[in-house]
Amino acid sequence: MEQESRLAGTVRPGGRTAKVRAAVLQATQDELVERGFHGLNMEQVAARAGIGKTTIYRRWGTPAGLVTELMTELAAQSSPPPDTGSIQGDLEANALNVLGAINDPHLGATFQAVIAAATCDEGAARALRAFYGRRIAEWAKVADLAVARGDLPAGTDGEELIKAVSAPLYYRLVVTREPVDHETAVRSVTRALIAARAGAFVTGDPDPAGPTGVDAEGEVSTGPASNGATATRTTRRSRP
Amino acid sequence: MEQESRLAGTVRPGGRTAKVRAAVLQATQDELVERGFHGLNMEQVAARAGIGKTTIYRRWGTPAGLVTELMTELAAQSSPPPDTGSIQGDLEANALNVLGAINDPHLGATFQAVIAAATCDEGAARALRAFYGRRIAEWAKVADLAVARGDLPAGTDGEELIKAVSAPLYYRLVVTREPVDHETAVRSVTRALIAARAGAFVTGDPDPAGPTGVDAEGEVSTGPASNGATATRTTRRSRP
DNA sequence: GAATTAATGGAACAAGAGTCCCGTTTGGCG
DNA sequence: CGCCAAACGGGACTCTTGTTCCATTAATTC
Numbered sequence: 001m002e003q004e005s006r007l008a009g010t011v012r013p014g015g016r017t018a019k020v021r022a023a024v025l026q027a028t029q030d031e032l033v034e035r036g037f038h039g040l041n042m043e044q045v046a047a048r049a050g051i052g053k054t055t056i057y058r059r060w061g062t063p064a065g066l067v068t069e070l071m072t073e074l075a076a077q078s079s080p081p082p083d084t085g086s087i088q089g090d091l092e093a094n095a096l097n098v099l100g101a102i103n104d105p106h107l108g109a110t111f112q113a114v115i116a117a118a119t120c121d122e123g124a125a126r127a128l129r130a131f132y133g134r135r136i137a138e139w140a141k142v143a144d145l146a147v148a149r150g151d152l153p154a155g156t157d158g159e160e161l162i163k164a165v166s167a168p169l170y171y172r173l174v175v176t177r178e179p180v181d182h183e184t185a186v187r188s189v190t191r192a193l194i195a196a197r198a199g200a201f202v203t204g205d206p207d208p209a210g211p212t213g214v215d216a217e218g219e220v221s222t223g224p225a226s227n228g229a230t231a232t233r234t235t236r237r238s239r240p
Numbered sequence: 241m242e243q244e245s246r247l248a249g250t251v252r253p254g255g256r257t258a259k260v261r262a263a264v265l266q267a268t269q270d271e272l273v274e275r276g277f278h279g280l281n282m283e284q285v286a287a288r289a290g291i292g293k294t295t296i297y298r299r300w301g302t303p304a305g306l307v308t309e310l311m312t313e314l315a316a317q318s319s320p321p322p323d324t325g326s327i328q329g330d331l332e333a334n335a336l337n338v339l340g341a342i343n344d345p346h347l348g349a350t351f352q353a354v355i356a357a358a359t360c361d362e363g364a365a366r367a368l369r370a371f372y373g374r375r376i377a378e379w380a381k382v383a384d385l386a387v388a389r390g391d392l393p394a395g396t397d398g399e400e401l402i403k404a405v406s407a408p409l410y411y412r413l414v415v416t417r418e419p420v421d422h423e424t425a426v427r428s429v430t431r432a433l434i435a436a437r438a439g440a441f442v443t444g445d446p447d448p449a450g451p452t453g454v455d456a457e458g459e460v461s462t463g464p465a466s467n468g469a470t471a472t473r474t475t476r477r478s479r480p
Numbered sequence: 481g482a483a484t485t486a487a488t489g490g491a492a493c494a495a496g497a498g499t500c501c502c503g504t505t506t507g508g509c510g
Numbered sequence: 511c512g513c514c515a516a517a518c519g520g521g522a523c524t525c526t527t528g529t530t531c532c533a534t535t536a537a538t539t540c
Contacts, residue, residue: 016536017487038304038360043527052489057528059487064278115414116359119352120278125417132416164431167411168404174355175410176372176403177365191404191435198438200431256506257517283497292519297498299517
């Protein structure tokens with residue numbers, strides 16, 4: 001079950017351990033590309049890495065553990081946001097960065113694996129949150145710069161904006177499972193930017209554009225039943 | 241939660257078979273809520289449903305198979321979009337519908353399970369695409385109505401708009417794994433609507449607002465390989 | 481470069497998941 | 511009502527997955 005799971009060369013970072021780790025992570029990634037997360041097999045990974053399976057179990061415990069460390073590893077390699085000088089350019093850089101990651105065979109497989117792992121393993125979920133928390137916070141800076149330049153309304157929530165740019169891409173990757181292409185990425189930027197310029201990302205202000213006012217307070221309750229805002233509703237209960 | 245779901249396609253839709261099916265799907269859902277997808281155990285489901293495990297294996301084969309059928313079942317129960325009379329109200333109804341599904345213990349667990357299953361099982365992936373394809377197409381009609389009323393620019397792509405409203409919610413559910421609340425839903429509507437009114441969802445027109453022109457092709461590079469539009473999905477079946 | 485000790489590897493072992501066989505039950509139909 | 515085919519159930523069986531034990535290897539320390 002739960003092993004020591006001492007992460008990356010904690011105690012003895014010496015050459016052998018590091019080599020084992022590298023070989024295992026590499027094998028894990030290759031296996032993910034070929035068979036996906038659910039096909040990830042500890043014994044198979046061990047064989048591929050040329051490592052005894054005892055070692056794999058001892059250090060990583062489960063497939064989710066392997067994937068979690070792989071994600072941690074990738075997190076360390078993520079590129080910092082460039083400052084292209086325009087918020088448009090920066091957001092596009094972000095979108096294309098995500099696009100590239102999603103469509104890269106290795107990275108795409110890894111992300112999907114971690115997402116899958118996170119639905120069942122708390123460690124993977126933490127790694128995922130940590131990764132995106134950091135990444136989003138980092139990219140949010142470009143929005144702050146834009147605000148400082150006067151390119152965006154004061155008070156714009158940078159993190160929300162970055163999320164808004166990325167969301168449609170991941171949504172397609174994971175939920176609707178459509179191919180995600182360059183145009184999707186660019187459009188996502190355009191749409192988010194329009195909303196941002198209109199002040200829709202200003203903190204604590206859900207109702208920026210007068211006529212588009214949100215009257216909210218529909219309150220949801222009843223399971224999946226729809227329950228909106230204005231006018232008539234055909235409230236229908238689906239089966240809980 | 242006694243579902244009398246009878247949907248078959250089976251050769252013998254008679255009483256016993258249907259009861260077995262209902263019991264198994266119910267047990268599956270309960271197990272998903274308690275243990276998640278990766279904890280889904282065929283033997284456990286069989287025991288809980290009071291059904292021989294041979295039957296489970298024979299009819300559904302794998303955990304992914306169980307989850308896939310569960311999703312198909314839920315798809316049949318999804319509620320149709322209301323026509324609230326305003327695009328704002330309709331989109332909010334959609335967002336709250338999604339919100340309710342995500343936050344419902346049973347539905348939320350099921351969605352996450354199917355999403356996880358879809359990353360490795362082609363059947364689950366198909367079911368997922370089918371479900372959202374239908375759902376989105378159905379809700380897209382409210383956008384068409386809005387266009388007819390003059391509430392939205394002519395040529396607005398309804399499906400894209402619906403996706404834009406849902407994406408941030410699923411993104412939070414699956415990727416950043418933050419709680420998804422009412423405000424998130426409402427803001428998602430606001431933002432999408434602003435972009436829609438500005439024409440950002442008009443088909444084949446990625447550059448509606450002049451000054452917000454997209455110069456694209458900046459190409460990002462760094463870190464994760466960037467890659468124009470190569471949609472490589474690596475899904476693979478588990479076992480027969 | 482010898483001692484010390486963490487880390488690894490291999491093989492046997494235990495647990496469980498998935499399959500198979502075959503007898504029993506049930507629904508459809510004349 | 512009685513027959514037949516389809517579906518179910520139980521239990522034995524097999525193969526995969528995960529664990530344990532202990533000898534071996536190699537990094538660190540002095």
